[in-house]
Amino acid sequence: MVESLVVAMIAFALGGVLKGAIGAGTPVVVIPLLSIYFGVPYAVSVFVLPALLSNIWQVWQYRAALPERGFLIQLAVGAGIGALIGSVLLANLPSDILSITVGLLALVYIGFRLAKPDWGLDFAVARRIVLPVGVLAGILQGSAGISAPVSMTFLHALRLERRQFIAIISVLFSAMAIVQLPTLFSLGVLDGQRFLISIAACVPLFLGMPVGGWLVRYVPPQLFDRLIMVLLFVIAAGLIYKAL
Template identity: 50%
Template sequence: MEWGLLWGALGFFAGGVLKGAVGAGAPLLGVPILALIYDVPLAVAVFTLPNLISNVWQAWTFRRHDPAPRFSATFAGAGAVGALGGSLLLVTLPGEALMATVGALVLVYIGVRLARPSWALARATAHRLVAPMGIVGGLLQGAGGLSAPISLTFLSAMRLERLAFIATVSVFFTAVSAVQIPTLWALGVLTPERLALSALAVLPLFAGIPVGQALARRISRATFDRVILAILAAIALRLIWAAAT
């Protein structure tokens, strides 16, 4: 149990580093590591408070950089609806299926990043797709703790400036987390023990954020992305292997 807690804390710290460097993506590292050590429901539950608190902080800090508040509100509202449905899936799907799903979602995210590095989504098209993308992203976040294959890819495809990207995605994750916490509590997934662990997990995540910010200033974004994608691929394959054996 002690080693599990240590690795879990390192996962949250690594997630904080990623969040500090690019403004999002902490669950991409934290959730698969916790799911590998324990299970997906625990990983999703323990990540709720760090996700909520860090994104409330970011949403407030970067609020003046939101280029389209109505777009952000629509994306966030749709994500909240999806998160409700995803939380219900979390308690009904088998653990092995959830582990494989989380691993597969991470691989999808990596595939999209590698296959279409220069593709850009027109703003008019993005505004038409914002509600369905928000719902699907929230659904994935609720069911597996990872919406990045939809939410981050969707916003990245719009080629938003970095601060605008952070402002928009932070509002989305704030709304999703605000729905997840009471829903998972009502469903018995977020127990008092897991809530306490979630509160403690805020510390290593926030400790990692300034490290990520410093790294972002010292190394190229392309190099950092390649390192993160390699780590994610290893974690995703390990999750799928664990689910299959």
């Protein structure tokens, strides 16, 4: 219990710094790091409550930057459906497969960011594909805890202003977490001990967010982004190596 708590606190503090700096990316750090020590089901279940609370807070904080309602509703509904499917997969797939999936998703995300840094997407096209994108992001988040290869890539490609990006991605993660929380309880993946750790993890996450907001004013965003990707690569490689 003590070891679980310490590792979770460190992971969520780092995730909070990242979220405070760029408005997203917490699961990209937290899920692989916790998965190395305790497995993907533990990581995903402990992450749900902090994700829900922090993203609801950011939705409220950036509510003035939210775009048209139709786009948001489709994104949220798709994400919720996908999160339900993904949670069922999480409860039934072997842990090694889940660990490899998390590691590979992280590497795919890094590879795409490096290969296509300037990739863009027209908003008219985004409106037509937003529902299936939400479903796919939800499945990845529910089953492996990382939807960044779909969710962050999709939203980054829209070339959104920072406040609007944070508002939209917070709606996405809130919708997924709202579905995940009761579903993981009902499936037995989230138990009493994990829920207590999840509650405690909210503290370092919320403490880390203003630190990230402060750091981003002094560290060039490109450098901060590259440092995070290096860290993610090391974690993802370790996760895959352990599973194999």
